[in-house]
Amino acid sequence: MTQRFDADDLARAVTAGVLNPGQDHALLAFLRAHPSARPGFQLANVAFYFGALLIMGAMGWLLTVAWMSIGDGALLAISLAYVVSLTLLALNMQRRSQPVAAGVLAAVAVGIVPLAVFAVQRITGFWPFGDGTPDFQHYYRYVQGQWLLMEGATVIAGLLMLRVVPFPFIVMPMALALWFMSMDISQYLYGSDLSWAQRHEVSLWFGLALLLVAVVVDGRTRKDYAGWGYLGGLLAFWGGLTAMDSGSELGKFGYCVINVALMGLAVLLRRPVFMVFGALGVATYLGYLAYDVFAESLLFPLVLTLIGLGVIALGLAYQKRRERLTERLRNCLPNALAQALPALRR
Structure with missing residues (x-):
C-alpha cells in the first residue's frame, strides 16, 4: 500500500518530534526530486494506458485491413518504424523520469512485433498463400501453427525490452503471446483442430502454470513483475474454468x-x-x-x-x-x- 506525504504531514512530524527542524524541508525536496517509480492510480497514468490501447488498436486493425493495398513490404516498413520509434520514445521518457509513460510505450512496441514478423513471413514465402489460411486479422481468433514464430518473437522482444525499460506492464503482451502459443502447440498434441472444450482445458492449465510462475517471481524482484503475471494467469485460468461445462x-x-x-x-x-x-x-x-x-x-x-x-x-x-x-x-x-x-x- 503506497503512502503519499505533503509538506503539512512533514511539518506535523517536526511538531511531534519525529523530525528535527529543517529536516522536513530537506526530505520534501528529496521526495520531489526523486519521485516514486511505483505507479499509483492517477489520471495521468490512466491516460498513458488508454493511449497505449489506442495505438495497439490502430496497428491491430488499420494496418491489417490495409495491408492488401499497401503491400507486404510497406507493412513491414511501417511496423518496424513503429517499433523503433516507440522504443526510442520510451527510452527518452525513461531518461526524463517518466517510468509509466516509458513502460506503456515499450509494451506497445513489443505488441507490434508480431505484425512485423507476419510481414516478414509473407515476404519470404514462409506464410502459406491461397490455401485459406487466416491472415493477421484473425490472429486473435484462430489457432494456427503459423503463429508460433510471431508469438516466439514477441516473447523474445519482451525479454529484451525488459532489460532496457524494466517496467512490469511489458509482461502483459508476453503473457498473451505465451497463451496463444500454448493453444498453437496443443493443436499438434491433439493432432487436429482444437474443439472449444479442448481450448478451455488448455487455457485453464496454461493459466494455472502462469500463476505458479508469478508466485515464484513475486517478492523476488525489485519491481512488481508478478502483478501482471497474476492478471494474465487469472484471465486464462478463470476464463477457461468458467467456460467449461461441468455437466x-x-x-x-x-x-x-x-x-x-x-x-x-x-x-x-x-x-x-x-x-x-x-x-x-x-x-x-x-x-x-x-x-x-x-x-x-x-x-x-x-x-x-x-x-x-x-x-x-x-x-x-x-x-x-x-x-x-x-x-x-x-x-x-x-x-x-x-x-x-x-x-x-x-
Whole structure:
C-alpha cells in the first residue's frame, strides 16, 4: 500500500518530534526530486494506458485491413518504424523520469512485433498463400501453427525490452503471446483442430502454470513483475474454468469452491486481483442458482441479499484486520509451504 506525504504531514512530524527542524524541508525536496517509480492510480497514468490501447488498436486493425493495398513490404516498413520509434520514445521518457509513460510505450512496441514478423513471413514465402489460411486479422481468433514464430518473437522482444525499460506492464503482451502459443502447440498434441472444450482445458492449465510462475517471481524482484503475471494467469485460468461445462450440480458447486479458494488466495498473497476474479466466479454461481435452480423461490432474493450484505461485512472486516488475517492464515500453513510463499509487499 503506497503512502503519499505533503509538506503539512512533514511539518506535523517536526511538531511531534519525529523530525528535527529543517529536516522536513530537506526530505520534501528529496521526495520531489526523486519521485516514486511505483505507479499509483492517477489520471495521468490512466491516460498513458488508454493511449497505449489506442495505438495497439490502430496497428491491430488499420494496418491489417490495409495491408492488401499497401503491400507486404510497406507493412513491414511501417511496423518496424513503429517499433523503433516507440522504443526510442520510451527510452527518452525513461531518461526524463517518466517510468509509466516509458513502460506503456515499450509494451506497445513489443505488441507490434508480431505484425512485423507476419510481414516478414509473407515476404519470404514462409506464410502459406491461397490455401485459406487466416491472415493477421484473425490472429486473435484462430489457432494456427503459423503463429508460433510471431508469438516466439514477441516473447523474445519482451525479454529484451525488459532489460532496457524494466517496467512490469511489458509482461502483459508476453503473457498473451505465451497463451496463444500454448493453444498453437496443443493443436499438434491433439493432432487436429482444437474443439472449444479442448481450448478451455488448455487455457485453464496454461493459466494455472502462469500463476505458479508469478508466485515464484513475486517478492523476488525489485519491481512488481508478478502483478501482471497474476492478471494474465487469472484471465486464462478463470476464463477457461468458467467456460467449461461441468455437466452436473456437483461440478458447478466445485466451480464455486474454486472461486472461494481464489478469494482466500487474495488474503494469503495480499493480491486484490484474486478477490476480483473469485467474487465474479461466486456471483456467477449464485446467478446460476437464482435463474435455474431457485427460479421459482420467493425467498432466494432475500437470501441473496443477505449473502451480499455478508460479503460487504467481510470486506469491511478484512480492511480493518488485513495484516492480522494474512499472518494468521499463513501461520496455519505448513512451514515449508509458508516459506515458499512470496514476501508481502507493503
